[in-house]
Structure formats: structure tokens, C-alpha cells
Amino acid sequence: MTDDATRAQALLHEHRESIDRLDAILVYTLAERFKHTQGVGRLKAEHELPPSDPAREERQIERLERLATEADLDPEFARKFLNFIISEVIRHHERLQK
Secondary structure, eight states, X not given: OOHHHHHHXXXXXXXXXXXXXXHHHHHHHHHHHHHHHHHHHHHXXXXXXXXXXXXXXXXXXXXXXXXXXHTTOOHXXXXXXXXXXXXXXXXXXXXXXX
């Protein structure tokens, strides 16, 4: 293997290790987020509040799009990602109200 190929392999390995660490951070962060949204869902169920809050959801989407732009992440991707999370949260909240 040439020196360039060896350096490329080492760099590839470093990138993959970083990706693996970031994937773990994402999973644990999502788990923590869902713990809090479950708490919100229980409060909504106890107080007979609707499982969805469209005004807040829209504000959150706008906020995430701004953050994505600042972070040089595609805001459309960020919107899709948050919409998926919101739909899961609402599904959990609906289940708690049954």
C-alpha cells in the first residue's frame, strides 16, 4: 500500500469513528428528548389537552430550519426530520389519551 493509500485509510477510519460516536449521541439525545415528550404527553392526558399543538410545532420547525441554516445543514432535511419526530410524539400522546 502506498503512503497516500495508507493515509487515506487512516482518514477513512477517523471519519467512521466520528460517525459512530455521533450516531450514539443522536440515539441517546433522541431517547432523552422522548422521555421529556412522554412527560408532556402524560400532562396533556391528565388535563385533557389535545395531543397536538400545531402553533408550537410550526414555531419549532421554523426554529430548527434557522438552526440548520446556521449549522450549514439543509433546512429541508431538518424540516423532514423534525416532522417525523413530531408525528411520533403525537402518536405517543394519542396513545396516552386512550
